[in-house]
Amino acid sequence: MNRSAADTEFTEFVRRATPSLRRTAWLLTGDREAAADLLQQALLKTYLAWHRVRADEASAYTRKVLANVAIDTWRKGRDIPVGGDFDRPVRDRSTSVDDHDEIVRLLAALPAQQRAVIVLRYFEDLTETATANELGISVGAVKSACSRGLATLRALEARPEGSLT
C-alpha cells in the first residue's frame, strides 16, 4: 500500500473510531483537554505503526495504546490533570448531565491502572483475559484491580455530598 492510500485509510479510521475512542480517553482521564492529548498521542502511535496494524484491529490497537499511555503517564508522575473537569468542590446533581458524568468524577479518584481496568472491563466490555492482554498484566491483577476499584467507587459514592474532593 502506498503512502497516499494508507493515509486515506488512516483518515477514515480516525473519523470512524474517534467518537468511541474519545469517550474512552475521557473516562481514562476525566479531563477533556487531557483526553484530547491522550487520544492525539494514541492516534499518532497508531499512525506510526499503521503499516503493521490490520484495519479491523486498528480500534483495538489504539484503545490499547490509550490505556497504556494513560497508565505510563500516571506512573511517570506527569501532569495529566486527572479529573480536571470536575474541580467543583461540591457535586451538583441538579442536572442530568452532571448525574451521568458523576461516574467519571468517581473514576478519576482511582489509580490509573484500576481506572483502566474498570474502563476496559465495564465500558469496553472486555473479558478479564482480554483486559489483561491489553494492559500486559495478569488476569489475577485484573481481578484484583476490579475488586479494589469497585470497592473504592462504592466507598466514594457512599460519602456525603461535597466530601469527594
Added chain:
Amino acid sequence: MSFDELDLKNRLHATSDPDFEVDPMDIITTGRRTIARRRLLTGAGALGVLAVGGGTWGLLRPPGDPAPADPGRQATPVDSPPPTAAVLNRFVRVDVPDLDSSVKLPDRVTFWLTAGRGGSLVAWQVAFEHGSSSSERPVMGGSLPGPDGVAWNVSGDHPTMSVGVVAGRLRSVLFAATSYDQAQAYDEDLGYSFFVVASQRDIDRRAQLWVAMEDGTVRSATSRVAEQCVVTIDDASFTVAVDATDLLALDQSDASASMTPLSSLKPEQSLILRGVENATRYRLAVLPEAASRIAPDARNRTPKGQSAPSVVIDGITIAARSHRLVAWSSADLEGGLDWYDEAGKLRHTH
C-alpha cells in the same frame, strides 16, 4: 446509593460525549515528520561524523598547506547584516532567501556549507581561518570565499541560516532547515567541536550531537551512544549536554552560548536538570550550581555530597556519578524510556 457491576456498566455507557475533535491531517502531518526525522537522524549520524571529522581536520590543517580553491559556484556577496564583535556569544540570524545566495561576513572567517535539496539537510561542513583568504575544499558540494573578506555559499533550499562569530573565530552556526537545525560550534579553549542535528519544528524536538576531539578523531566508533545526546529544542534555543570524554553543557536558552565542561565541577557540586515542559517533552541541562545561568525554573537539585547523585524530574530518574552524567532517559513520541549505563550503553528500553 451503591452500585453493582451492571449498574457501573450502565453508568459508564450513559456518560456524555466529551465532544472534542481530532483532525486526522494533524496526526498524519506529525507522523510524517516523525518518520522523516527518524530516517534523517539515522542517516545524519554517519554523515555528521564525517562532517565533523572533516571539519576538525580543516581546523587543524597546517596554514602552509592550503587546499585548492573549489572551482564550483562563486559566492556573490549580497547586502545583509553581518555578525560583528557586537554579537559576541550570540546567534545572528541571516536570511538566505534563494538557492546559491551568499552573505558577506566579517574578515577572517571562512566557511562553506553543503546542503541537500528538497528541504532536508543531508551534510554540511564548516571551516574557518584567521587572517587568511584561502578556502577549504569541500567534501560534498562547494563554495569559494569572496574576493575580499569572507563569504559563504549555500547549496540547498533552506531559507534561513544563523551564524555566530566570536572575535574572528567561528563559534557556532545554526542552520534552520525545513525541519531540522544543524549546528556546529567550536571552542578553542575547550578544544571541542560540536555537531548538532536537531529537529526544529516537531513536537518532540531533539538534537543529536557528535564530538570531534582536538586531535582530529571523532569519538563515535566505539561508543556511539556516549557520543551523541538527544535533547529537546525550544524554538530557536536549545540545550545540549553530551557525555564523551567529559560532559559538556551547551546552553543557549537565553540566546547567549555558554559551554561548561563538567570536569570543572567539584564532586560536591550539584547538578541541576531543568525543565519538564509538558507531558511528552522536557529539556535537559546540566549546569554547575554556581553557574550564573541557572534557570528560574530549576528544581530537583541533587543533594550534595552524594557519590552517585540522582534526581527525579516528574518521575524520570536522572543519575549522575561523580562529574559525569551516566544515565538519563527521554520520553519519545512512543512513550519509551531509554536508559544508558556509565559506558553509554543502552541498557533498557520500554
